[in-house]
Amino acid sequence: MAEMSFLPAADAAGTPAARIAASLAARSGFDPATKLRLMVSGLQVGWLPRAHAGILRGMGGVLGPDERLADGTAAVALLPGRDDFNARSAALQALARQLADTGHVRGWRDELFAVTPALDAPAVAVVERAAARFLGLLTFASHMNGIVDGGMGAQPEGGPALWISRRSPAKAVDPGMWDNLVAGGMPHGSDPLATLVRECEEESGIPPDLAQGAQAHGVIEVLRDLPEGVQWEQVYVYDLLLPPGFTPHNQDGEVSEHRRVGVAALLAIMSAGAMTVDATMVTLDALGRRGWLGAGHRA
Template structure:
């Protein structure tokens, strides 16, 4: 198989079509998807494939509008009145999703995490808190943290890269960023990073708190079989990104069952692994941004530089935090 170019790597992660580049493909997909709505909010919160939207069991809390291709969450109390309280609304959603999980309707719910992700409205208000494994079914924006740990050596910069456990439901055995994790409802990005560094890499808090915030990375991914469960699910994401310059004696070690091991690789070894398709798609995406920031990937050595840099920061079409 031919090596992947840097633009190939970007396109593999940010693979939902752009209207400006392919309006016909965009319109065909957009017209095919159902749109996820919460009653009382005018904004579309996510895109859902028909194979998913039409399988959800309809109760008093849900309405499928086939004419306008919308799946609408309309939580009701015991008197059939609309529920506007945030906690009660989420309790109804959690109970419903647990019921769907028990019926084994969707493969992605086999990766149930008992962890809730936030969903925001058009004024950045917190609308819902949804079980993590269910979010790809609804195509809502999710948030995470990704950190690149690197060491300055006599041979140049080296990067710590773990290999994902073969038992993971998503992207088993692929290479990852030094530390990465999802942002739960109510959790601050940097505190999430500190927690994930301890859990995944056994890195001490005092070292992790020297990490530098480097902005965000946004993309709109459509899942394939490597992600586990149903394919074609929409996964728009925003990642808060960090760099951690590590001393030579700081050695990350797996602190849970997420990773097999950590390898300290030269930039050239990382780039080769990316070109060979060994990195998880969004991790390769993030490493390209890291290379841009550190002057490793430049307009002088990358013919697709402008498009790559632009697509590392996609404007998402849903409300965000």
């Protein structure tokens, strides 16, 4: 997981930064001893929980034998004997449907994610998105801070503020939590900017010509245990400076509310653990880069 160096380690307990750090830590545990490195053709594509490996072994032919690696971790091959993209993809689609039918995965999306060791590497297969966290697959997403910069030292109406969105209560993952203005998983065949432009229009009614002006600010990696498996995700971070009069409007039903908030209110939301882990990290990244974290403390 990326270091949040702009959250001072020496911050006194009870400050917004300390509460945010505690909330992130409480929600970001990862124990490699309870995982198997999930491998395809010698490349790691996921962190498979051992409990889920037991379920898959009951389905037959999905996993090879465990193998101990030099670093002390264990690895397992996914779909041994299937050596091409189409064969693996067909087997994974059948596996995902079986996992859904038996209640092991939920929130079927009819959306395909790449099975790959890296964004710039060829995919070895595709799989239904709903099964990605069960398998602990490496996934990719684009998140965008929607920024209204009114200058430092003023109240939210005239000072720096961010638009954020509340996830629909019907979402399979993190329902009802606060999120970045735009956030979306990257399907197979897309790229970070194309994913962002599409999600901008669907989630917030931001037209493509405006969305194309988003500024890229690197990647934050998230690796954490979840009840449904593992979130191993590379989040591509963007900022978009929005016109002062712009108001977002959801188009696809996945957002229940948009809110324009000043820095102090935003810190309070994050302190309460009401924002998703990845969105909290992306938001803190923007506040730190722009020198707004101190303004939030003073507000």
